[in-house]
Amino acid sequence: MSSSTAGLVIPCKAAVAWEAGKPLVIEIVEVAPPQAMEVRIKVKYTSLCHTDLYFWEAKGQTPLFPRIFGHEASGIVESVGEGVRDLKEGDHVLPVFTGECGECGHCKSEESNMCDLLRINTDRGVMLSDGKSRFSINGTPISHFLGTSTFSEYTVVHAGCLAKINPLAPLDKVCILSCGISTGLGATLNVAKPKKGSTVAVFGLGAVGLAAAEGARIAGASRIIGIDLNPSRFEEARKFGINEFVNPKDHDRPVQEVIAEITHGGVDRSIECTGNINAMISAFECVHDGWGVAVLVGVPNKDAVFMTKPINVLNERTLKGTFFGNYKPRTDLPSVVDMYMSKKLQLEKFITHQLPFSEINKAFEYMLKGEGLRCIINMEE
Helix, strand or coil: CCCCCCCCCCCEEEEECCCCCCCCCEEEECCCCCCCCCCEEEEEEEEECCCHHHHHHHHCCCCCCCCCCEEEEEEEEEEEEECCCCCCCCCEECCCCCCCCCCCCCHHHCCCCCCCCCCCCCCCCCCCCCCCCCEECEEEEEECCCCCCEEEEEEEHHHHHECCCCCCEEEHHEEEEEEHHHHHHHHHHHHHCCCCCEEEECCCHHHHHHHHHHHHHHHHHCCEEEEEECCHHHHHHHHHHCEECCCCCCCCCCHHHHHHHHHHHHHHHEHHHHHCCCHHHHHHHCCCCCCCEEEEECCCCCCCCCCCHHHHHCCCCEEEEEEHHCCCHHHHHHHHHHHHHHCCCCCHHHHHEEEEEEHHHHHHHHHHCCCCCEEECCCCC
């Protein structure tokens, strides 16, 4: 049984970014059918993540316009291209900015989730199979973003970038698991791995940092210390198990010294979610010698360098990095959805705003003002 639209071009609404930093425009775009190893999905809900904002502003990288942004979403499979075996029409899916081909060295390794074929590529605006876009307006191609482009009622995604999930999961909640929340959660649960009763410091209390704190809460940490320059974030952070706050601006010495003092030698684990170099150094230097582990999640400027004394490492502190919380999208995301379904993971508290698709530009305004955590955009309104 194939859908009535399978094999046909679908005209639908999409929010197109015509130029950097300018409001998105809702246009009618034509979405081509999926080619080999591709899937066309009907996007049900999408959310705005800071990465969309960053590339929309286009201040630090190669601008590519016109483009359809969006990568944190949930949807339903409309049709599948040639060679797609494990997805069919009607499946509920989360599209992910990175993928899992299942064939490369990374996919075959139990330790890595950095697929050679499908890992994040922010500069590519076309599909892998033929180097062309699946979106056009009157014959003019519109660029893709992160292989997902979810600010469109329909989008085409490589099959390896879709996690098939429990069809009973509410799509307006689990859509936020396709990027930021899983990144922070996995950084704690999969990489830092705090033991029950341990102390954890989280640097940066945006959505990713709060997801890292949520991971620490789930793991049973006894003290979760939040570090942020914006004290207005502290109240919200209590909902995520953070019970102590340190604002580096309140101290006239490095914040790692403050943390080491209040924890009698340092925290057991720290998670850095800002991408700021000084915060990275602090996150590493604030863990306890002998067993402390610091995990870097935030993405720095590509030329950034950070320095620490090698003795900090020799004294048995570990520095780790993580990409998408070390989750393999297809293999691991379904179980994160199940964590939510079994009420172990709470997602509602991350969702602070909801908007119809026609008001998508408001979501950008909220984020630019630093209001709220996640804004869910209903594609059918």
